[in-house]
Amino acid sequence: MTAIFGVPIQGLLGQLLLGLVNGSFYAVLSLGLAVIFGLLNIINFAHGALYMLGAFVAWMGLQYLGLNYWLMLILAPLVVGAVGIILERTLIRHLYKLDHLYGLLLTFGLTLLIEGLFRSMYGVSGQPYATPKLLQGGVNLGFMYLPIYRGWVVVASIIVCLLTWFVIERTRLGALLRAGTENPKLVEAFGVNVPLLVTLTYGFGVALAGFAGVLAAPIMQVSPLMGSNLIIVVFAVVVIGGMGSILGSILTGLGLGVIEGLTKVFWPEASNTVVFIIMVIVLLLRPAGLFGKEK
Amino acid sequence: MKLRTLSTALAFAGLTAAGPGFAAGISNDVIRIGFITDMSSVYSDIDGPAGVDAIKMAIEDAGGEINGKKIELISADHQNKADIASSRAREWIDEQHIDLLLGGTNSATNLAMAGVAKEKKVPFIAVGPGSSNLTNSQCSPYTIHYAYDTVALARGTGGAVVEHGGKSWFFLTADYAFGHSLERDTSKVVKDAGGTVVGSVNVPLATTDFSSFMLQAQSSGAKILGLANAGGDFVNSVKAAKEFGITSTMNLAGLLVFINDVHALGLEATQGMYLTSAWYWDLDDESRKWAQRFFERNKRMPSFLQAGDYSAVSYFLRGVKETGTDDADTLMKWMKSNKVNDFFTHDTTVRADGRVLNQMYLMQVKKPDESKKAWDYYNIVAKMKGEDVYTSPEESTCPLLKK
Numbered sequence: 001m002t003a004i005f006g007v008p009i010q011g012l013l014g015q016l017l018l019g020l021v022n023g024s025f026y027a028v029l030s031l032g033l034a035v036i037f038g039l040l041n042i043i044n045f046a047h048g049a050l051y052m053l054g055a056f057v058a059w060m061g062l063q064y065l066g067l068n069y070w071l072m073l074i075l076a077p078l079v080v081g082a083v084g085i086i087l088e089r090t091l092i093r094h095l096y097k098l099d100h101l102y103g104l105l106l107t108f109g110l111t112l113l114i115e116g117l118f119r120s121m122y123g124v125s126g127q128p129y130a131t132p133k134l135l136q137g138g139v140n141l142g143f144m145y146l147p148i149y150r151g152w153v154v155v156a157s158i159i160v161c162l163l164t165w166f167v168i169e170r171t172r173l174g175a176l177l178r179a180g181t182e183n184p185k186l187v188e189a190f191g192v193n194v195p196l197l198v199t200l201t202y203g204f205g206v207a208l209a210g211f212a213g214v215l216a217a218p219i220m221q222v223s224p225l226m227g228s229n230l231i232i233v234v235f236a237v238v239v240i241g242g243m244g245s246i247l248g249s250i251l252t253g254l255g256l257g258v259i260e261g262l263t264k265v266f267w268p269e270a271s272n273t274v275v276f277i278i279m280v281i282v283l284l285l286r287p288a289g290l291f292g293k294e295k
Numbered sequence: 296m297k298l299r300t301l302s303t304a305l306a307f308a309g310l311t312a313a314g315p316g317f318a319a320g321i322s323n324d325v326i327r328i329g330f331i332t333d334m335s336s337v338y339s340d341i342d343g344p345a346g347v348d349a350i351k352m353a354i355e356d357a358g359g360e361i362n363g364k365k366i367e368l369i370s371a372d373h374q375n376k377a378d379i380a381s382s383r384a385r386e387w388i389d390e391q392h393i394d395l396l397l398g399g400t401n402s403a404t405n406l407a408m409a410g411v412a413k414e415k416k417v418p419f420i421a422v423g424p425g426s427s428n429l430t431n432s433q434c435s436p437y438t439i440h441y442a443y444d445t446v447a448l449a450r451g452t453g454g455a456v457v458e459h460g461g462k463s464w465f466f467l468t469a470d471y472a473f474g475h476s477l478e479r480d481t482s483k484v485v486k487d488a489g490g491t492v493v494g495s496v497n498v499p500l501a502t503t504d505f506s507s508f509m510l511q512a513q514s515s516g517a518k519i520l521g522l523a524n525a526g527g528d529f530v531n532s533v534k535a536a537k538e539f540g541i542t543s544t545m546n547l548a549g550l551l552v553f554i555n556d557v558h559a560l561g562l563e564a565t566q567g568m569y570l571t572s573a574w575y576w577d578l579d580d581e582s583r584k585w586a587q588r589f590f591e592r593n594k595r596m597p598s599f600l601q602a603g604d605y606s607a608v609s610y611f612l613r614g615v616k617e618t619g620t621d622d623a624d625t626l627m628k629w630m631k632s633n634k635v636n637d638f639f640t641h642d643t644t645v646r647a648d649g650r651v652l653n654q655m656y657l658m659q660v661k662k663p664d665e666s667k668k669a670w671d672y673y674n675i676v677a678k679m680k681g682e683d684v685y686t687s688p689e690e691s692t693c694p695l696l697k698k
Contacts, residue, residue, distance in 0.1 A: 124339055
């Protein structure tokens with residue numbers, strides 16, 4: 001059997017594929033962050049908490065209302081988006097004119113509040129969420145056993161990422177959005193309701209987090225801490241990709257997932273630090289990130 | 296202070312054994328218990344606020360006072376940080392004059408608190424931590440280790456699994472002190488019983504995705520996947536094992552599993568798993584009765600740590616009542632010469648090194664169709680005597696045992 005550094009090639013292929021699965025989560029989450037930062041200039045630290053909220057809404061839907069996974073995959077992001085819109089209207093919009101730090105502090109505070117609320121209601125052990133019937137089981141790919149659900153995560157994430165990129169970069173709505181953030185006064189003069197656009201953008205960005213939360217629910221335990229475990233890595237992904245770069249955050253998310261997966265084979269102890277090592281190197285060589293533009 | 300010196304002298308002279316008539320009294324007119332544990336993070340479900348409530352139950356059952364002196368409880372969150380735990384313990388001893396320091400979850404914080412208690416000569420009972428060092432290499436005349444330790448877990452689960460044919464092991468180990476010592480202790484048990492350890496992987500604490508490690512475990516060809524981790528890490532690794540079909544070729548052995556973990560994962564994912572536990576709510580009538588009371592107050596069944604919290608405090612208060620004093624040396628002497636006897640553990644001695652030799656149970660998680668009601672999760676496979684599962688005096692390096 002062929003081997004690289006003592007690891008059989010089959011094993012390596014398996015790890016690559018798994019890295020891609022995790023990368024999909026990074027991609028969807030960092031995409032939401034990138035959209036919000038790129039268009040609103042807000043460092044949304046509440047992203048992890050809203051991701052957790054998405055998973056919990058899915059769990060609650062099943063537990064209390066009997067709504068299945070597929071319904072919640074659409075409903076939960078809408079609920080999380082609505083929560084985001086309320087937050088944006090009541091709190092975040094007051095900070096647009098201030099330094100980034102204020103937005104970061106506010107959203108960090110929100111994170112603590114939301115997590116604390118769920119922790120006191122449900123404890124930290126988490127709630128189980130069964131994989132939907134249609135996606136149970138797995139396929140033997142020869143080099144590994146791939147649970148169907150993991151495959152679905154990759155497919156769903158990539159579709160959502162591409163759609164988002166398309167809407168923002170290639171449609172009239174996206175063009176308005178970009179123009180609105182560049183020069184709101186001028187765009188308003190054309191009769192466009194810019195504050196509404198901004199609110200909806202925030203709502204959409206966090207809805208992406210909610211979507212990732214629903215995707216994660218059957219894989220991970222639905223727990224109040226699930227967001228805080230992930231959010232720091234996701235921020236690192238955004239920094240590496242370049243703050244605000246949409247395509248950059250998608251590609252970086254997937255790429256870093258793969259690199260992290262390989263680290264788990266060759267040096268498992270370092271697997272949760274590797275992303276930050278890369279971040280340091282990237283910041284030293286390209287301070288604006290891999291895909292970011294220097295301002 | 297004078298009283299304290301006097302009673303210490305008496306204790307050394309062996310006179311306190313003369314009977315309750317020799318009361319040195321209760322200092323500061325209050326019996327104060329300080330409890331430091333994880334109140335908000337990964338280990339707060341297995342101990343935490345519900346552990347505080349278990350202690351309150353013990354105080355209520357003792358009548359809230361002894362010889363007219365009120366029993367008071369203060370508690371704090373150590374956030375899993377050893378420095379917070381030790382500075383809080385120091386503050387409480389110096390300013391609040393606590394008579395008992397009770398340690399909750401997390402070995403690192405407890406090793407730090409044990410040091411403070413030793414220096415200040417205050418009784419310290421550790422219920423939540425796993426590390427066997429508390430009564431071995433780092434033992435102290437003021438430390439008592441209640442309920443369990445990593446050696447007992449290793450001998451319980453490790454021994455049973457090898458006996459049932461699980462000869463080759465692969466370890467998934469939480470990459471910090473607790474995980475390493477659990478792996479070390481279990482590997483020894485496995486090898487001594489004629490088994491082999493084919494490999495292990497150190498996983499960073501609080502990893503969200505275990506799938507990669509599952510593939511590594513599977514390609515090792517081992518029969519048993521030993522999970523030397525706890526809490527959320529344990530839960531997520533079990534989920535990943537099931538998802539990746541590991542359970543069709545390997546059996547899981549959870550080395551530290553609490554009933555809260557099983558509840559969170561559900562029986563579908565955990566059925567058939569062996570685990571070692573000091574106590575289970577459905578052991579006998581006495582346990583069920585206490586657990587029911589706890590359930591009504593906390594809306595969930597107690598973990599064995601929470602039951603241990605109750606037992607430890609009840610035992611300590613019994614000591615205060617019988618000796619009529621809150622003097623540290625008198626109480627340490629009392630505890631090391633009187634047995635624990637309640638629903639948690641029967642007729643149990645506390646060894647000179649502070650190890651409480653309570654029994655351990657080897658459990659197997661029920662199949663979903665065997666479970667008749669909520670929280671009905673375990674079948675008892677074997678009861679193991681404390682003398683057999685904990686480090687023996689010959690193996691221990693604690694000087695308190697060498698006389």
